[in-house]
Amino acid sequence: MSKYMIQTKRGAPPQGAYSQGWRAGDFVFVTGTGPIDPATGALVGDTIEQQTEQTIDNIAAILEADGVTLDDVIKVNVHLSDTNLFPRYNAVYAKRFSRPYPVRTTVGSNLGHAPGMLIEIDCIAYKVKVLGKTGRKSKKKASRK
Numbered sequence: 001m002s003k004y005m006i007q008t009k010r011g012a013p014p015q016g017a018y019s020q021g022w023r024a025g026d027f028v029f030v031t032g033t034g035p036i037d038p039a040t041g042a043l044v045g046d047t048i049e050q051q052t053e054q055t056i057d058n059i060a061a062i063l064e065a066d067g068v069t070l071d072d073v074i075k076v077n078v079h080l081s082d083t084n085l086f087p088r089y090n091a092v093y094a095k096r097f098s099r100p101y102p103v104r105t106t107v108g109s110n111l112g113h114a115p116g117m118l119i120e121i122d123c124i125a126y127k128v129k130v131l132g133k134t135g136r137k138s139k140k141k142a143s144r145k
Helices: 048-064 083-096
Strands: 003-006 021-024 027-033 073-080 103-108 119-126
Touching: 027 048, 048 073, 048 083, 048 119, 073 083, 083 103
Parallel strands: 073 103
Antiparallel strands: 003 021, 021 027, 027 119, 073 119
């Protein structure tokens, strides 16, 4: 089983000693990410709805960097700064993920390391990595001009 790091400028940049994601065999692991603008590194949104949208956008970008989508997600962990926000975040979540929904754990957490952050989400996706005819990861051919 091969493994490699996944990194994209379209996802929230790491704010510490961690990677955006890793592929290990047919599993993709996405780090806990929040509502951070990938271009500026600034927090996006004042409401749980805005922050949930941005957080899921960041997760989707990391997944897509390795050919995976939200439909491939099988497990989600959600940290809310206030569990009273659950119904509002859940309404956005239910629109972004499809049935059958991934299994999920949602907990209340102290997100004080990022003032104003209301949500953080990490996930695990499963998608078989398509191999080339040789059984190895196919390489893109350089274009000739």
